[in-house]
Amino acid sequence: MNLTDARDEEAREALRRGGRIRAILPIGSLEQHGKHLPLGTDSIIAERIAAIVAERTSALLLPCIYYGISYEHEPLFNVSISAQTLCMLVGDVCRSLVKMGVKSIIVLNAHYGNEYALLSCTKELAEAYRDGGVLIYSITYSLFIDRMDHAGENETSLMLAIRPDLVRMDLIEQGLEEGRGERDRESIANIDPVSLSRITLLPGSIAGIARYGVIGDPRMASKERGHELLEHVSTKIIKTMEEVERMYGKISSVEMSSDRDQDQDQDDLYMQSTEDER
Numbered sequence: 543m544n545l546t547d548a549r550d551e552e553a554r555e556a557l558r559r560g561g562r563i564r565a566i567l568p569i570g571s572l573e574q575h576g577k578h579l580p581l582g583t584d585s586i587i588a589e590r591i592a593a594i595v596a597e598r599t600s601a602l603l604l605p606c607i608y609y610g611i612s613y614e615h616e617p618l619f620n621v622s623i624s625a626q627t628l629c630m631l632v633g634d635v636c637r638s639l640v641k642m643g644v645k646s647i648i649v650l651n652a653h654y655g656n657e658y659a660l661l662s663c664t665k666e667l668a669e670a671y672r673d674g675g676v677l678i679y680s681i682t683y684s685l686f687i688d689r690m691d692h693a694g695e696n697e698t699s700l701m702l703a704i705r706p707d708l709v710r711m712d713l714i715e716q717g718l719e720e721g722r723g724e725r726d727r728e729s730i731a732n733i734d735p736v737s738l739s740r741i742t743l744l745p746g747s748i749a750g751i752a753r754y755g756v757i758g759d760p761r762m763a764s765k766e767r768g769h770e771l772l773e774h775v776s777t778k779i780i781k782t783m784e785e786v787e788r789m790y791g792k793i794s795s796v797e798m799s800s801d802r803d804q805d806q807d808q809d810d811l812y813m814q815s816t817e818d819e820r
Contacts, residue, residue: 544593544603556602557643562787564601564646565639567632568592569660571610571653573620576693576756577713579701581619582608587697588652590704591683594776595650599783602644607631610653613745618755628656629663636667640676648783649680654690655743657682677790686778687771690738692748694758696771703768714760 543556557563570585580586585608596603611628612620623631636647647667651660660680668678687696701709738757741747748755 543596543601546603546605553602562645563643564599564648564783565604565644566592566596566601566648566650567604567635568606568650569610569628569632569652569656570606570608571612571620571622571655572608573610573612573615573622573653574618574693574755575697576754576760578710578760579693579698580705580708583693583697583701584610584653586705586708587683587700588650590700591652591772591776591779592650594772595648595779595783598776598780601648604635611655611659612653614655614742614747615749615755616746618749625659625662628659632660632663633667636671636678640671640674645676646783646787647676647678649678650779651680651682652684654682654684654739658743675794677787679786681779681782683775683779686775689758690742691758692742692752693756694760695762695767696758698760698763699765699768700771701768702763702765703772706765 543552545553548556568585568588568591570582570588572581572585574581575583585606589606592603592606595601607628609621609623609628611625612622632649639647649660649664651657657680660682664678664680668676671678684690684696689696691697698709698714741751742757748757751757
């Protein structure tokens, strides 16, 4: 259910049906994506993947948070919020959902710069609401794609599948030619993925290694590839959700059993001390 379009009665009826109600909160960013993609690329991708997953799992779909942590794109255009602000916003949203009776909250992230802040804050939120049987965690969709890129083949393909009207394929060659050249693009492509993931967390790093913010080769993009990625990523996310919930159920059962055993031990100690007093 898309909560943006739903009415109050519809939302409350979905919650009244009981069971483990899921909610999906997509998060993106507002930042440069080369010359050929819009600033809202990450958020647009987050919204579409979240919508597919929500429909297939009967989850509640929340509006996307369009702002993220994008300082790595300076001095190219970005509108960034701090990690603290992002975590406070996510925390407030989760608090409201828990009050409404939601039992599983999945933060679906589409911007790499948000990942570590979200892992930290969802861990704290999960701890805070654990006694109420609430499960909160984050998933970054790019974890299910082999190679990291930015405005490259993967993101361009996804946008061709989702919003082709916003993709300026005629500007791809121009952006590449005015960048650091073919040799530098090959150098970036050969950087170890782990090293690249560390470098691109640093403020100003993207423009430092790719003048116009393109990592990867958008010339290889296609609408067909985009649809394949959407299906692949959505399927993997749903499988991950099911696995996390299954394991959470096991953990909760063990904790409940441990609590019962502890209560029984305390009762036994009480009865023994009472008999001793007699």
